[in-house]
Amino acid sequence: MVDVIGVGANSVDIVYRLAALPGPDSPFAKAPIADTSVSCGGQVATTLATCSALGLRTSYIGTLGSDDRGRLMRAELVRHGIDLSHAILREGENPFAVILIDERSGERTVLWRRAPGMALAPSDLDRGAIASARLLHVDDVDVEASVAAAGIARERGLPVTSDVERADADGRRLIDAVTVPILAEHVPRGLTGETDLARALAALRRAHHTMVCVTLGAGGAALLEHDQLHTEPGVPVRAIDTTGAGDIFRGAFIHALLAGHPARDILRLANAAAARSCTRRGAMSSVRAVSPEP
Ligand SMILES: Nc1ncnc2c1ncn2[C@@H]1O[C@H](COP(=O)(O)OP(=O)(O)O)[C@@H](O)[C@H]1O
Ligand SMILES: [Mg+2]
Secondary structure: OOOEEEEOOOEEEEEEEEOOOOOOOOOOOOOOEEEEEEEEEOHHHHHHHHHHHOOOOEEEEOEEOOOHHHHHHHHHHHHOOEEOOOOEEOOOOOOEEEEEEEOOOOOEEEEEEOOHHHOOOHHHOOHHHHHOOOEEEEEOOOHHHHHHHHHHHHHOOOOEEEEEOOOOHHHHHHHHHOOEEEEOOOHHHHHHOOOOHHHHHHHHOOOOOOOEEEEOHHHOEEEEEOOEEEEEOOOOOOOOOOOOHHHHHHHHHHHHHHOOOOHHHHHHHHHHHHHHHOOOOOOHHHHHHHOOOO
């Protein structure tokens, strides 16, 4: 039996660390690369790896390419103990990203590529696998598939957590389809036009949502439960690479949710795990930081 089944993205990240990110209009729109590396990530893959590191049984539904990057990604998912029996192997290029890390803050800029042939469709989903998990986690990369998966899970009364970064009609659809939307910082205002966070989250909340959460970078996170807004400041760390922080936040959130912790503790545990991950490089490679003894 699987605890957490995830539907969504994986990515092979080609990481360039820069002393500072040059703008195209800066006097010198050129910058030396301080360091290069390749590591595995992607929203759902990283969240599942976090859940695995915290002792949960996990399974991944998403597309994997047939190239070297696809093979690397597959091996990394397996290494993290993630079941791939419902993943879809496709002829073609695995999704990848070029990630620019600004060494001054550890903040990252992501340039991503995902060939159209890698799209996940509702017909790719294994209904039985989703229905037999304890929780479903989805992202907003292939919204049709995520919404369909959420429907299958909710028919069975399962909680559905999500990663919503898109402040558009698809982002809104996905929020409506899940039970625990976990939004990126710009989404509440982007979708509602409301600058007050409590009011924006209240405007997005649906009757079937048990909680609505938003991550706030170094500022931590906030969560609306019933009519109460819980806010938790971020844990101060010297961030060297924030890649995957939001995904690791969601993995620790899911672990705490399944353990039955109250909202405030869920936020605290998720913030702590995400902050620790910012002190390590990469997305899936910084998941080790969430284990009690990294
Ligand atoms: N510089 C930082 N210092 C400490 N914690 C951070 C930092 N950046 C992110 N976090 C943690 O990671 C979580 C997710 O980060 P955020 O920037 O909101 O998401 P994203 O990964 O989408 O950029 C935050 O809620 C916070 O807990
Ligand atoms: Mg961030």
